[in-house]
Amino acid sequence: MKHIGLSIALLAFSAHSYALELTSNDINEGQLMSSKFEYNGMGCSGGNLSPQLSWKNAPKGTKSFAITAFDPDAPTGSGWWHWTVLNIPADTTSVAQGASGKVNIGLETRTDYGKPGYGGVCPPEGDGMHRYQFTIWALPQAKIDLPSDISPAVVGFTLNKMAIDKAVLTATYVR
Structure with missing residues (x-):
């Protein structure tokens, strides 16, 4: 009986240690983001840089990645999409700080700011702490055929429907 419990514990540890993982040199889980990642517009005056992101342990069958x-x-009733990137090649394991709009990292689709590319954090003043969920999605297709002006909600639906796995890094911001 002792060996069965140990085997189950090792199996659980093994399964957990290979889960898709998302990290960043720029943002940390549960911590405030720097103003360099804040939007520049709509009352915000940040640097509007996309953060550096790295991922590892992609599951078998991953043919591309997406970032959201x-x-x-x-305070919209439906949240706010700040970044959607599709068709990131399966051999990619990171994006550099400020890569959005400057480097071909994949298909950057429209955000809730109305245009493709990273749109920085910009919670309304006095609205309290907001969470920003950066997600890496492991996908079973090399290419998702969506136009760059597609609604971010459709992108989110598509990714949730087809993802093999995902990992989330949640940072915060307040104004």
Whole structure:
């Protein structure tokens, strides 16, 4: 009986240690983001840089990745999409700080700011702390055939429907 328990514990540890993982040199889980990642417009005056992101332990069958950044606390009734990137090649394991719009990292689709590319954090003043969920999605297709002006909600639906795995890094911001 002792060996069965140990085997189950090792199996659980093994399964956990190979889960898709998302990290960043720029943002940390549960911590405030720097103003260099804040939007420049709509009352905000940040640097509007996309953060550096790295991922590892992609599951078997991954043929591409996607990145999203979403604020579930935006006072819209439906959150706010800050970044959606599709068709990131399967051999990619990171994006550099400020890569959005400057480097071909994949298909950057429209955000809730109305245009493709990273749109930085910009919670309304006095609205309290907002969470920003940066997600890496492991996908079973090399290419998702969506136009760059597609609604971010459709991108989110598509990714949730087809993802093999995902990892989330949640940072915060307040104004």
